[in-house]
Each structure stands twice: as structure tokens, then as C-alpha cells.
Amino acid sequence: MQVTETLNDGLKRGYAIKVTAAELEDKVTQKLKEAQPDIAMKGFRKGKVPLSLLKKQYGPRLLGEAMQESIDGALQGHLEQSGDRPAMQPEVKMANDDWKEGDDVDVTVAYETLPQVPDVDFSTIEIERLTVEPDDAAVDDALKSLAESAQSFEDRKKGSKAKDGDQVVIDFVGKVDGEPFEGGAAEDYPLVLGSNSFIPGFEDGLVGVKEGEEKDVTVTFPENYQAQHLAGKEAVFSCTVKAVKAPKAAEIDDDLAKQFGADDLEALKGQIRERLVTEYAGASRAVAKRTLLDRLDEAVSFELPPSLVDAEANQIAHQLWHEEHPDHHGHDHEKIEPTDEHRKLAERRVKLGLLLADVGQKAEVKVTDSELTQAILTQARQYRGQERQFFEYVQQNAAARQQIQAPIFEDKVVDHIFENAKVSEKSVTKDELQAAVEKLEEE
Known part of the structure; x- marks a missing residue:
């Protein structure tokens, strides 16, 4: 041979x-x-x-x-x-x-062939980690949001017009081409105007109605409506308004706390404070991670396999196209050519991916079986009623397991680099942290 x-x-x-x-x-x-x-x-x-x-x-x-x-x-x-x-x-x-x-x-x-990735002296990389301590104002804001989510509705004065945010209790019958259709009728249905829980245009058509009023609301089903026989069709809903109710936020007291599983209001505040600490830490880490990746991108340069860059650029272009065309779910569209911007982003992703993989291999970073299993179980909970089927599918599908394992591995490598880099802490306000997070989303 x-x-x-x-x-x-x-x-x-x-x-x-x-x-x-x-x-x-x-x-x-x-x-x-x-x-x-x-x-x-x-x-x-x-x-x-x-x-x-x-x-x-x-x-x-x-x-x-x-x-x-x-x-x-x-x-x-x-x-x-x-x-x-x-x-x-x-x-x-x-x-x-x-x-x-x-x-x-x-x-x-x-x-x-994959390139030789140069070593990086992580001790030369300086990262500023933003820290936020949840103050009483932040806890109070969170309490107000909880109270609003636990709101009730009380009858408005007779003759009052329904406003956006009000609840209207209605009987309705929907018809297409003059004929009622399955699922198009209900009695004593409580609908919050502005909740966008109905077909676009339906809730807008009920703004201004009064108790006892009868009104026909004409709407058009979306082209991508799940019931294909109704998609794109015009429908008329004959509505009878039985009540108009104004929202009333729950009182911020021990009863509210018990609704959310706490013994009393002070215990609920403590839970909220702990949750905010976790949320702020997650946001801070996201900002620090992006800063670290930017530093690494600047610190190293090596030849990239054109095939990997091409594949990544095509994937980016395809994903962005579908984000811009949310109604198009299939792949029967014209060929999408990556732009220079797509290729630039692809080069960054490929370079950083190869670099982190190399660092992780040299540092012997491993994803344990228990870490992978926990991640699979967490994702399985998103498929209510089908958790077992999802778990079994992942166990039998190496590509699916790799897709779940990859971000865990990346985060562990990032943590390894943080341990060796010069990381300082800077105390900021919640708004400053939020601004830093929003800046990431814009880039």
C-alpha cells in the first residue's frame, strides 16, 4: 500500500x-x-x-x-x-x-487540516466584571410586577367604555362566508384587551364597547394560521358584551406572598432578592464573556479552514434570512448568498471556536456525565408530556448530545480562562448593567 x-x-x-x-x-x-x-x-x-x-x-x-x-x-x-x-x-x-x-x-x-492554534498568555488579558447589589427599590419593582401578574378584575361603573387592559366578558359566534366554524364560539369568555391572545384585530374591535352592547367584529385569519381551512379567510364574530371590568393589582401583603409560595411578605422579599442576585450575576457574566471573547479575537491570528468558514457563513446567512421571514418555515426558497458581513462574523466564530476547543483540550476540560444528564433533563422539561421521549431521543442521538454538550464545554473553558486572566470588579447600578447587556444585543 x-x-x-x-x-x-x-x-x-x-x-x-x-x-x-x-x-x-x-x-x-x-x-x-x-x-x-x-x-x-x-x-x-x-x-x-x-x-x-x-x-x-x-x-x-x-x-x-x-x-x-x-x-x-x-x-x-x-x-x-x-x-x-x-x-x-x-x-x-x-x-x-x-x-x-x-x-x-x-x-x-x-x-x-485544522491549524495549529497559538498559545495565549491569559495573564495579560484584563477583564472588568460588573457587579450589582439588588437594592430595596429593585425588590419593590419586582414586587409590583408580581402584584400586577396576580391582578384581579372588578366591574366598571355601568355604561363605562372598555379600555385597553380591561377585561370584557363576552359571548361570541364566529362565521366564515356566513357559516359558523368549529371552535369559533364561546360563552362567558373573559378576554383581556391588549393581551394579543386572539386573532389580530379582534381585541382592537372591542375597545370602547359597553356592558350589554352587541357588536360584530370583522377580522382576517393570518396566512400562516394553524387551521389551514381558515388561513387567510375573513371572519365575522358576533359578540355580546356581558361585563366590562377594570384591572386591580393585588395588594402587596402576606396574602400575595402566599400566592407565590412564601410564608409571608418578608420571606417573599428574600426570595426576590436571591433571584435578582442570580439574574444580575448571569447578566454580568454575559458581558464579561463577550469582553473576553473580544480580547481573544484581538490576541490571536491563525489560518482558518475555508470549508469551516464557508459552512458557518452559509448557516449565519440562512438563519438571519429566516429571522427576517418568520412566516417562511420551509427550505424551498432561493439560494441565500452570504455577505461580507456574514463571512466576517463566520471567521470570528470559527477562530474562537477552534481556540476554545484547543484551550479546553490542553487544560483537560471535561463535561461530566452528571452535567450532561442534568442539561438534558432541563431541556426535556420544555416538552411537557414528552419528556421521556426527548430524553431517549438524545440518549440515542450523538449529534443531539453534542449540541447540548458544546455550550457546557465552552462555559467551562471560559471559566478556566477567567481563573487565569486579570479580572477586576466594578460596582455599577442596575441600569448601567442593563445598558451593557443591551449593547451586546445590538452588536
């Missing part, structure tokens, strides 16, 4: 692999000898079938296996010897398309 280098240009590699006919013949014969003791054939005792007969019976299939194993073995041996790590699956092609049994096998192999 011969492996000859045909290309060595930057990260691009090319090789010609020749597997001789004699090598294939020997491999097939070896496979037949290994299987011979367990083979029985009419006219021969088990294990006594001649090799010549076995070769005639099983030779063609075993020849294909021997060819694949020889090529795979040669490629694997080359990668181990050279230390190359292909950026993507190597492209393997038969060079002699007119190959027939008895000929040597000529194969071409092409790939891009």
Missing part, C-alpha cells in the same frame, strides 16, 4: 493511495480463512468447505469490504502518522473508474 502526497498548500492536503491487487487478494483470503470453520455447505462438513469454493461464493462481497477497510486503514494510519486533524470529512474518490477485479485500486483523498 502506497500513500503519496499530491497537495500541501496552507491547510489544504491531497494524497493518492494505491492498494495493490495482491494486498486485496491477501485480505480476502484472510477473511475467508477466519470464517471457514463456521461455514457449512451442501456436500461438505462444517469447516471443510474449500477456500476456492468459498471465494467463488463470497469473494465479490468480501472484496468490497477488503477494499473499504484497506482505504480506511491507510487514511487512518496517515492521519495518526502526520498528526493532521481534518476540519471536515475527507473527500475520498476512486481514481480509476474503470477498475475491475485483479486491478490495483487508486484513490484520491482531499481535506483541509
